[in-house]
Amino acid sequence: xxxxxxxxxxxxxxxxxxxxxxxxxxxxxxxxxxxxxxxxxxxxxxxxxxxxxxxxxxxxxxxxxxxxxxxxxxxxxxxxxxxxxxxxxxxxxxxxxxxxxxxxxxxxxxxxxxxxxxxxxxxxxxxxxxxxxxxxxxxxxxxxxxxxxxxxxxxxxxxxxxxxxxxxxxxxxxxxxxxxxxxxxxxxxxxxxxxxxxxxxxxxxxxxxxxxxxxxxxxxxxxxxxxxxxxxxxxxxxxxxxxxxxxxxxxxxxxxxxxxxxxxxxxxxxxxxxxxxxxxxxxxxxxxxxxxxxxxxxxxxxxxxxxxxxxxxxxxxxxxxxxxx
Numbered sequence: 001x002x003x004x005x006x007x008x009x010x011x012x013x014x015x016x017x018x019x020x021x022x023x024x025x026x027x028x029x030x031x032x033x034x035x036x037x038x039x040x041x042x043x044x045x046x047x048x049x050x051x052x053x054x055x056x057x058x059x060x061x062x063x064x065x066x067x068x069x070x071x072x073x074x075x076x077x078x079x080x081x082x083x084x085x086x087x088x089x090x091x092x093x094x095x096x097x098x099x100x101x102x103x104x105x106x107x108x109x110x111x112x113x114x115x116x117x118x119x120x121x122x123x124x125x126x127x128x129x130x131x132x133x134x135x136x137x138x139x140x141x142x143x144x145x146x147x148x149x150x151x152x153x154x155x156x157x158x159x160x161x162x163x164x165x166x167x168x169x170x171x172x173x174x175x176x177x178x179x180x181x182x183x184x185x186x187x188x189x190x191x192x193x194x195x196x197x198x199x200x201x202x203x204x205x206x207x208x209x210x211x212x213x214x215x216x217x218x219x220x221x222x223x224x225x226x227x228x229x230x231x232x233x234x235x236x237x238x239x240x241x242x243x244x245x246x247x248x249x250x251x252x253x254x255x256x257x258x259x260x261x262x263x264x265x266x267x268x269x270x271x272x273x274x275x276x277x278x279x280x281x282x283x284x285x286x287x288x289x290x291x292x293x294x295x296x297x298x299x300x301x302x303x304x305x306x307x308x309x310x311x312x313x314x315x316x317x318x319x320x321x322x323x324x325x
Contacts (some may be wrong), residue, residue, distance in 0.1 A: 064172060
């Protein structure tokens, strides 16, 4: 008898084993002779928040409209929970919730009554589910107030609550923080993180606020001129280099640079006499050697900081300097 314990996949293996909730497979959209989206492919899996980024006119909105069946696809296909949006639209779209542009409600009705009205479109949404999404989005205090009295942030949250009523597997949000104040943006970010984890939903977010995408998303997909450019997992991007760039403020930067250039595992990248600074790349394990070398030459070190590229810096690099919009 084999008493060996079964092998259980770790989280990364489990992610590979799970079928993606959303798959774009060589999706193309042409209007006349112009190609708006050109052979675009990417995936979104359960529990992920994926940011769809691109400069103005990159094809983000067109891609979202094809995913939701609002416009036709010329070539390729979109699959949602394994169902083709082209060949099995009803089976695919039933798994999607979303806000494209702005959520619309009956302003003279309360938030609760608006959700009740939306729930009437399906037989599967119970009053218990309505209360569940209300609690999930923190709408309890505004539950019985008329929607016309809601702030923009409250309307956005009510829109997401409405999108979640029928337990979708995929949530699509086009500029969910557009027009919100800083407190509203942070609130929205926290709610989306909670939703992706507690509901196990795949979330696709199109946004032009790169700092928010960096804090909200687990991964970003960058497109330009309708084509896939790159995609990066946010955590991997932050830890991508084994030799981070450091900026040192010292009393004799030129002398310090000459000392460090003699060290085998240190790369000096910049020297600024006017600000008494120099920049270099060095692995963590070699930092003691760097400090010892400067101390031996009696070079005073006033500050050492690590220079990290923001998502905005890397976005501009990926797209050749094109601004997002």
